[in-house]
Amino acid sequence: MGACTNITARKQTELEIRQLHEQLEERVQQCTAELIVANKELEGFSYSVSDDLRAPLRNIDGFSQTLLEHYQDQLDERGKHYLTRTRAETQRMGELIDNLLQLSRVTRTPMRYDQVNI
Numbered sequence: 001m002g003a004c005t006n007i008t009a010r011k012q013t014e015l016e017i018r019q020l021h022e023q024l025e026e027r028v029q030q031c032t033a034e035l036i037v038a039n040k041e042l043e044g045f046s047y048s049v050s051d052d053l054r055a056p057l058r059n060i061d062g063f064s065q066t067l068l069e070h071y072q073d074q075l076d077e078r079g080k081h082y083l084t085r086t087r088a089e090t091q092r093m094g095e096l097i098d099n100l101l102q103l104s105r106v107t108r109t110p111m112r113y114d115q116v117n118i
Contacts, residue, residue: 039108046104050097057097061090 064087068080075083 057090057094061087
């Protein structure tokens with residue numbers, strides 16, 4: 001007694017599945033490579049922008065401080081208040097730039113899984 005089953009269609013389907021899997025793996029690798037390049041470009045851009053933004057802020061803060069130190073006796077209370085606010089806001093803007101850079105670094109660190117007690 002014997003049995004004969006034609007498995008040609010099954011083998012053809014398995015071959016197609018393997019080929020589709022290989023194509024998918026290739027696409028994933030290509031997308032990963034593109035994402036790595038895009039992240040490096042974004043990192044370079046963020047550092048460049050932060051440096052470009054910091055220089056004018058340092059100048060504004062420095063000039064405001066110089067005005068307060070050297071011309072304090074010639075300024076009324078309103079002028080002193082404006083310069084003090086200007087300095088505070090430039091320092092705040094510097095902190096915002098630092099926070100944005102820190103946020104961009106967070107996205108590049110590997111994810112760490114940990115249990116938490118909610």
